[in-house]
Amino acid sequence: MTADAGSLTPAATRPPETAVKARQSLGSRLVEAVSGGLVRVFLIVVGLFWLVPTIGLLLSSLRTPEDMAASGWWKVFTEPSQLTFQSYEELLENGDITSSLLNTALITVPATVLVVVIGALAGYAFAWMDFPGRDWWFLAVVGLLVVPVQVALIPIAELFGKIGLFGSMLGVILFHVGFGLPFAVFLLRNFFAEIPRELLEAARLDGAGELRLFARVVMPLGGPAIASLGIFQFLWVWNDMLVALIFSDSGSQPITVALQTQVRQFGNNIDVLAPGAFISMVIPLAVFFAFQRQFVSGVMAGAVK
């Protein structure tokens, strides 16, 4: 529009045209300033919307159950004296909660390490080894990416029951490894495939065998992908409730399951639920803030999961 107007305007009318243009740009600048302000206000409101629920949990966990029964958590803004670590202190003396927190770590760490190691072995084989039907095997694994865990709950419960893994931590770990592997193989194979052939050949000329090549060249080069995968899998397992709900028992249950059993009497157990939920969030949030970049790239690569 403006381009047309400019080319069609005769030279004689130049001055008025520039005046109009100046006024337009002033007007549009004004519009831009106002809408820019509106955008900022909108984003601040949305940001508050996103923060308030978590802040609510945090402040709820810092009040006594009596205060919680009487009023909302925002009361602490007018009565800061209500803030207390009482619920946390009691929680840390609650054997069920502390041992389940330990269980969460005992499940998450091996499940993450195993997925990375086993996934890397297979990913390397799919990327750089020769065997019949290599790409078809790989595609089959990729096909498993979207299989919902729900499909496996009943069959694996029965299988674990038969071989005595039901209720054990090992069962929970194995299940997570099984369902973590398609993504691990997919991500690592694609990353390893981009390693320049010359690097591998150079290592080969130095006399490295397949295992040495894998451990000394491929794994270090795969660092970024392994970091993404590790963080992704770590958060996945740490945050899981469904799998552990079915395959663990009261001795091997992680924090999510321990807290879940308290939800039925939500109002009465808020002094356990709120601090418990917050403690269970601390590690994932720390991991998230420390490794944002890797987490985001893991999420992007895993968009298919």
Place this chain on the structure above:
Amino acid sequence: MTSATAAGTGPAPEGPPVPAAPKSPKSRKSVTGTRKSVAALFLLPALVLLGALVVYPIGYSLIRSFYDQSGDSFAGFDNYETLFTDDGIRTALKNNIIWVVFAPTVATALGLIFAVLTERIRWGTAFKLVVFMPMAISMLAAGIIFRLVYDQDPDKGVANAVWVGVHDTFAESSAFPKAHPGRDSPLKPAGGGAFITKQPVSAGTPVALPLVGVAPDLMPDGAAKAATAEPADGKVTGTTWQDFTRGKGVGKLGGVDAAELGYAGMKIEAIKDGEVVASTTAAGDGTFTLPAAADGALLRLPADNFKEPYNGLDWLGPSLVTPAIIGSYVWMWAGFAMVLIAAGLAGVPRELLEAARVDGANEWQVFRRVTVPLLAPVLAVVVVTLMINVLKVFDLVFIIAPGSAQDDANVLALELYRKGFASDQPGVASAIAVFLLLLVIPVMWFNVRRLRREVRR
């Protein structure tokens, strides 16, 4: 590179696998000339675990879904029939449809808006961090967070606190929720919660409109000691007050006692032949004055004086529980959509947007005609990913829906858990599992096809 492209595009989509050209510079043929047994060793752990934990269950569920609950006899399609006749499963199906339609689209739309708006804001990264953060926490924690948010009591749940605040800003709240006429009152119920005088009033004679039943701490802040109205020529005057003194009872029935308070702000209407001819509001001491038009009218205290205070929405009740839980899901996953879309946005050539602006398109037109079409592939990936994710949603419903609303909030993943592990119906549960699997097979097929082209490089 050229030979790789040829190998990739050459065969028909359904053609047989074509191994990568061996002499291609991009060939990934083994550099060590691996023996097949070594390759097998590298693959074995992964393939065994995948076989036992992912592939075997698919086959097992498929077969199990055709057997009865005990697993002993073949049941044909009975379990699948139950899928569409059982009330619980039908609610779950219906809710799943609501979930699949709304949750991914709302999350993606928000993600798109956030991604576009934060692009040119200096603190955009901080905003993104805040919105993306919920992705890192467990659905259990998110569930507990939103149980608190959705608490019915507006004094405890932040959702209702905000909602009631907004509501009361636009709709006046009433001051006298439980007020009603006492013994021998000159007032009688007028239907719908209003009260009306039994006798017409006349100008010059002060009217008494006593009520009882307002708790002392609920009296309006402006309430002052009630006063008997002075008669005024040609005008209807009167008093409306709480005819009750704490610890002393009514005192002088129908008369103003020393410690009794006026109903400050009470609305009064004069009614003649069913029509409102005048209206006013009582002062702090309960006195009011109506113009001469009210002479001979009946005085009515309209119902909105007595409405119960607004208590907000029943978020976790039968009708709102699913939208409420979808809201918590959007809270968790809008950040995911935003991050993927922002990455796509970074890849949109600036020149295209600038060209559109130079052509005189306003920001909305640029967004609608240039940005969104260019982002279409990313948007599709995000929506599809979220749809698959939504099919599996379990924790949020399990935690947020209170026991009484769990039937109304039911989804397939939850119903599978209930049938399989709470009510011991593994046949039906397996049928649900197979049904869920069928729903994701198109995506599985799409993933494999997309990758098959790349793999051949």
